[in-house]
Amino acid sequence: MIQYNCDPPPKVAEGYLERREQEGYMKLRIKMIKTDVIIIGGGATGTGVARDLALRGIDHCLLEKKDFAAGATGACHGLLHSGGRYAVNDPEAARECISENQILRKIGKKCVEFTEGLFVRLPGDTLEYRDDFLESCHRTGISTEIFSASKALGLVPNLNPALEEAVKVPDCSIDPFRLCMLNAESSSLRGGKILTHHKVIEVIKERGNCVGVKAQEQFSGEIIEIRGKVIINASGAWGSIVAKMSGSDVPMNLSKGSLIIANHRLTSMVINRLRPASNGDIIVPNETVSLAGTTSIHVNDPENLSISPEEIGLITSEASQMVPEFDSVRLIRSYTGVRPLLKGDSHSDDDRAISRGFRIIDHKNGMFSIMGGKLTTYRLMAEKMTDRIMEHFGINVPCTTAEKPLEGQNQLSGYPVSNRIEKLDDIICECELVTRKDVEKVIDSVGTKYIGDIQHRTRLGMGPCQGGFCTYRALGMMQEKGKVTSGESIRVLREFLDRRYRGIRPVLWGDQMREEQLVEGIYLGILGLADK
Amino acid sequence: MKYDVVIIGGGMTGLISSIYLSSKGLKTAVVSKGDPVCSISSGCIDVAGDFQGIPDDHPYTMAGREKVRSALMYFKEIMKDAGLPYWGEVFENRSIYTPIAKKRETCLVPFSMKNADGAKGKSLHIISFQGMKDFFPGYFKEDTSDFNCSLFDAGTLTTVGIATKFDDPAFREQFILWLKECRIQEEFIGIPAVLGTKNPQKLIDQIELVTGCKVFEIPTLPPSMPGLRLFRKLKSYSSLQGVDFFWGHGISEITEEENLVTSLIIDQPGRPTIIEGRSFILTTGSFVSGGLFAEKESIRETVFNLPVSIPPGKPRLNDSFFDTEQPLGRAGIRVSSHYQPVDSPWKNIFVAGSILENSQIMKYHCGHGLAIVTGLDAAENCEEYLK
């Protein structure tokens, strides 16, 4: 499932540090971890590297400042590219995509839904591009099949009936959160240390070389020190900020992309526009909803993102050209993410034209940065990165991530979503049918203080009401289990509501507006959260 | 069917109007698409957060302080008469506990919440129910220094489920027996508001008797019994007064003659009903109930398509969820001092309740209070018009 970005890092509990100090906790007892490789970033790239290192027997520790997939990975479109989108302009990227697409369908069955995709040609889209597209796909090894308008409408009845024709490609829908979680699982099973909610705040250097990092637990404020031989900077859009901590430079070109979520699944296949890549030209079915996007706007800061009404207008109008229902459907949320693109790979002004290829930078001080790329090619990126580390250590163990299926998948329900609806007794989240047991399981196994951890792992709060009811309940359960105090949970509730609101505000009209006034009445009225 | 007054919208506003008008001998009907916000509210009557700070353009100012007072007194009388009495002084707030143990200021409360006001800082025992979905005693832990909690197994998990069980005398007896065993030492007992679907006063008296504690109910998330009790009571009271109800359907058409609306056609599938009226009161509420509808660019009133005012030149919504000064909170119908919509072609329609312009319910904590005051005031104006 896609999780929605743009939440600020949770703040350290008020007065917590002081309290702990009084309680005599902090007496210079900084926790210390020793390892070989430190990975910064728990997106697809970072968790991918962790898995690869684990399979090759290298000790490592991954630090992520929020939860898995908190960056671009969780804020992306969830499209496992066939490569079709890049075939014409960037055949190299297209080749990588189709090869990785086939690998992930094999190793990650429970993360990938083989929806297939259609590139639809609408009146006005040229035949030249179509021919070019077919030719390029053929050259890069992407299978295609041409459908007449009526055949395409038979497959996807919601398509614009005016379409001229459609080309089928093996595009898929992918669940980026599960993907990261399962990669991390492979690592944990082999002794890898995975620390979420730990933000790297300092790189420790000795004689010019990076020898470790300091990381702060985001709830308690506790600082731990991790010592290692090599640091891998897989922090995506935060790449230059992290590199700077080691005195290095990673020139990046941050490109913000926004998406909207419709409250139900409008198409069963991925829908692309058969024309050169542009705004709002992709619709991806994801679990019970549909995602449409995206835009491409240059930004300087990977955080504090906002979404303008113009962006929403643009995406809706483009998406509704392919699937007219997008114009009237109830939108439940918008979200935005930042593409970690590298500077200097193109001279064009259009961020979309900058290569989606990736690069490994050896900072020659014990830190490597792995930047750029796509979710689709994360495994390949991890493989290349790990190859470099092995070379650095002078060890020769080959990569096996392309053959071994992701571990832990047998516990997941997979597709279709209806598989999940077995037990209806004690439902905590009515929109997504999440039960008390599901939530308790996560609280017990992850031991979390974070409402987000529960949401990502159960889909709690992801439906039309967007956590309006169930968040209060999940926090109540965390209290029952002694994970948070009542003061903490009220603070978390406030943060959650503000974050939720920021995602919903850009699409507030129609029925979603009704729902919002209800949520306002509940939280500001009945619960009395308006006054601090 | 021809009525003196047809009220559109069966919320607090519409129900109060209907009770007043029928008591004046006018033949009254209420047409409502669905259950109102009242049925999911805490059941407490918020009148205003601060009685000094009401601005000039607020409906309260239009009604005047004296009307606010008399309307709320009227409400109290009705509720007493109906058998669900309310407690509190009109211009004085008192506090209740919310489900997250916050103290919340409100004005009139059902008797079952009367004791919450004195509980601050005192020893408190929370009684809840095993596995209950919408109430978590843990929220109360920090607020009270001296806190204990006991869980009763009601055999069901939902608010309405448990409340329904409390309607059964045998279940109540079992509960009281269990309660005796608990030997509660604290001064106060707080219980989520599930003590029956009807007035729980007798049961509360009984609990106080066996425990020696002061007892109060704590409102829960929707569905919330105190809100439901209030709504059901008002509706049945109104019905007993002779008001006719047309519930569950919207309005598909209105007919007019010159500058009068003459009838409504209710949207019953296959069997459209025509309701004629000499006058109409629109109390269809705000967005949440569908009285107003937000299009992407504009805002629409859904029955008469009356013009909707909204502060010009501002985004509809501010940045923070906790900002209670949302421009959208001002959106609504502008009316004359007789509650007649301005810029409307008809002279026999009146508008009241949360659909009014500048009501800003969140900012002024004036939900049900505004509904009661404007509902009664508009009804009086309508009565005057009919004379």
Ligand SMILES: Cc1cc2nc3c(=O)[nH]c(=O)nc-3n(C[C@H](O)[C@H](O)[C@H](O)COP(=O)(O)OP(=O)(O)OC[C@H]3O[C@@H](n4cnc5c(N)ncnc54)[C@H](O)[C@@H]3O)c2cc1C
């Ligand atoms: C709108 C949008 C749509 C996209 N759609 C697709 C698509 O459909 N298909 C596709 O293949 N690709 C897509 N992409 C590209 C893809 O999402 C990214 O290329 C990919 O997810 C990058 O993964 P990553 O792990 O490198 O970076 P991220 O996922 O950004 O991970 C970096 C992580 O580092 C963490 N971090 C940062 N600083 C610190 C610190 N100091 N300490 C600890 N942790 C830190 C962050 O919290 C974050 O979780 C899209 C991108 C965007 C923006």
Ligand SMILES: Cc1cc2nc3c(=O)[nH]c(=O)nc-3n(C[C@H](O)[C@H](O)[C@H](O)COP(=O)(O)OP(=O)(O)OC[C@H]3O[C@@H](n4cnc5c(N)ncnc54)[C@H](O)[C@@H]3O)c2cc1C
């Ligand atoms: C969750 C929540 C909790 C609240 N809690 C409290 C509280 O505890 N205390 C308090 O004082 N205030 C509270 N408020 C505010 C308060 O409930 C409302 O402001 C007030 O009750 C509004 O009453 P109303 O009669 O104006 O409208 P509503 O209660 O909204 O009633 C409007 C009625 O009109 C009907 N209707 C709508 N359109 C049509 C149509 N086209 N045709 C026919 N019928 C139609 C609807 O179905 C509805 O029954 C709360 C609000 C919310 C959202």
